[in-house]
Amino acid sequence: MRHNKEQSWSTPHDSMANGKPRTRDLDHLMEQNSTELDFLSAYGGSSSDGDGSAIFAALRRFLKAGGVEFTLNKKETSLTFDYGKASIESNGCLLSFRGKNLPLVASDVQQAGFIQGSITKTRSSCKVIMVEWGIEQRRFVERLVEYFNHVE
Structure with a gap:
């Protein structure tokens, strides 16, 4: 002792x-x-319903700060950009990307804070509903924005 x-x-x-x-x-x-203990969030514990409007607003600010040009619809409930779109849903914010060989695997859209995530077999498109706006979601969006900025 x-x-x-x-x-x-x-x-x-x-x-x-x-x-x-x-x-x-x-x-x-x-x-x-x-x-x-932040790594534990990857093992679940998130809600299946999120505040779609708040997540959408955070995503909008994040894209704008990252220099991504987008078009907002008149109701300000959806936006489109060169390689994807986002919209407010009742249970979160639907986000989709399309392009060649997206740098993603299935687990990227199935982590905590995401629901109904899917990627095509050819990795040419993905969609996911974000039910949280946390570090995992910001990294996900940032990685795809960076990928498209270097592809073009």
Whole structure:
């Protein structure tokens, strides 16, 4: 057993031997290391319904900041750009891309924050409904925008 003035570490064996409870439990460790657990989002835990309007607005800002030219419809519920389109849906934001050899695999559109994702066998088009606007969604869109900027 190691002792320190600031914190005490004990092993399960030590706590059984002397009858004292362990000083650190799983909840404490998870709280302390919560910033290091972001990778767990890839294993689920997302809702199947998202705020389509909010996600669409975030996507619009993201595309604009990335220099992607797009056309917005009059109702401001859908937009089109050279290699895809997006629209507000009741359960999220539908996003589709089309082009040659898209740099995607099936798992890219099936991760947390996406539903109903599909890619054609020839990888010439994909579509997915985004139910969240998180880091995975931003990386997905950014990767495709970068791909099309280098293809042209």
